[in-house]
Amino acid sequence: MDNLTHAALGLSAGVVVARKGGSLPAAAVAAFLAAEIPDIDVFIRSADDPLSSFRWHRHFTHSFSFMPIWAIVCAGFTAWLFKWINKPGINWKELIIPSFVGALTHLLCDGCTSYGTMLLWPFNEIRYAWDCLPIVDLFATLPLLILTIIALRKSSKKIAALGLIWFCSYAGLGIYQHARAEKSLRSWLNExxxxxxxxxxxxxxxxxxxxxxxxxxxxxxxxxxxxxxxxxxxxxxxxxxxxxxxxxxxxxxxxxxxxxxxxxxxxxxxxxxxxxxxxxxxxxxxxxxxxxxxxxxxxxxxxxxxxxxxxxxxxxxxxxxxxxxxxxxxxxxxxxxxxxxxxxxxxxx
Known part of the structure; x- marks a missing residue:
């Protein structure tokens, strides 16, 4: 999906799984980075290969096997960033879970769309597409974004969880609507x-x-x-x-x-x-x-x-x-x- 949706999902997930007594802002930032970094593949381009953007987008960077790498990279970078802005005392290991969950939101979110995502690379190169959400959907994103902003301002895990529940419920509605549309089309074709x-x-x-x-x-x-x-x-x-x-x-x-x-x-x-x-x-x-x-x-x-x-x-x-x-x-x-x-x-x- 679009990067705004990925950002909101990552931030909400980071707030929800932040360790009790730990830095909630650091957990949110780590999850945010991990929710965005899989799309680094958009920079894979080749003047000699016009299909490179199609071939590499949602490829290995979007696989479950690559998630631990993103989690370690984003956790380490976030700990360094907070130390650099004079907020030391954050152990990068505490940010592994928020980073991992942030990356997971990106993969599952993209899997809900139609483009196709290589979730199980390198075990197979099937592009999984569940066809239940558009690439851009304001009805999915805006409520999530509003709840995410409120959750960050209030440092509220409950409100962040509400944002995730909204998005998952909307995706569930998409699954239901997709099933209805496909059933209707097959019925019409049969007629x-x-x-x-x-x-x-x-x-x-x-x-x-x-x-x-x-x-x-x-x-x-x-x-x-x-x-x-x-x-x-x-x-x-x-x-x-x-x-x-x-x-x-x-x-x-x-x-x-x-x-x-x-x-x-x-x-x-x-x-x-x-x-x-x-x-x-x-x-x-x-x-x-x-x-x-x-x-x-x-x-x-x-x-x-x-x-x-x-x-x-x-x-x-x-x-x-x-x-x-x-x-x-x-x-x-x-x-x-x-x-x-x-x-x-x-x-x-």
Whole structure:
């Protein structure tokens, strides 16, 4: 999730597990640092590897096996920091548990989102994604942040615990809503006589009402917006379609080429959720799981293989393309989907 949420979770956890008679501020700082440090992987970049940010984000730095290292580093640094600001007498060993718990909040929080986190590296390289929380959700973060600030001002473990209880309860609601959305989508597909080969349901930004459904059927990906509101009928709006990419798709790079290697690495990251479209000067292979609109098939990130442009006389190139463009009409459409006013909505029996 976003770093503000990680910070609030770390601080609250640090206050809750602070040793009785120890320094509560030091415990909070140690847990805060440990809750932020896994994202140090955002600095892993390579000019020669456009996929490095995808490959290394939420990789080994986000694994359970790396948590003891973060705990020791953050505990030691916090003890040194307090000594440096003339507050000696803090034993770094007393900060191990707050640091460990702070790192744990980061890993579990990221696991609740859709991006995928290698929690069990190096034992496996599966990206675990429980799909119950958006990357950014004000309804999860703001109450937690307010309670965290109050807890720090009052040095109150109870208020800090309330913040953690709120966040966990919200995540629990996300699990429930995700299950409802997936069940409704499968029921609707059954009504349409569609047997999906693969299916996923993802949350959309800052809410647990509107979800993105994606499924594979007869060589095509299709997406749909799913509106799940308590005490009302579930609504599904079928969206766009894209061809599924395969090793035999037209325009693929030759075996052993840089383009083929990039697409292979990209496919490992996407776990095969690859959409395929032919452009005038090449092909675009996108991660169909993620898009700006719940019912849109315009992937947030893709690999392009082809000429730089249709008039480019040189050889084929491969590059990563990002698409975060949102037009005014997109905001209007998103609002209609969220409020249940979209004309394409169908009730699920």
């Amino acid at each position: 349409q006589k569609i047997s999906p080969e693969r299916l996923a349901v993802k949350p959309t930004i800052s809410n647990l009402i509107l979800w993105r459904g994606v499924w594979l059927h007869e060589g095509e990906w299709q997406v749909a917006a799913i509106r799940v509101l308590p005490f009302t009928d579930t609504l599904i709006a079928p969206g766009e379609k894209r061809l599924a990419w395969t090793l035999h798709s037209a325009g693929n790079p030759p075996p052993g080429s840089e383009g083929e290697k990039m697409i292979r690495d990209f496919t490992r990251f996407t776990q095969g959720w690859n959409a395929y479209s032919i452009k005038e000067s090449g092909i675009l292979i996108g991660d169909i799981r993620f898009a700006m609109l719940p019912d849109g098939a315009r992937s947030l990130w893709s690999v392009y293989y082809g000429k730089k442009d249709k008039s480019y006389p040189g050889s084929q190139v491969a590059d990563v393309m990002m698409d975060r463009q949102v037009k005014e009409a997109d905001w209007t459409h998103l609002k209609e989907l969220l409020l249940g006013e979209d004309k394409n909505y169908q009730k699920v029996n």
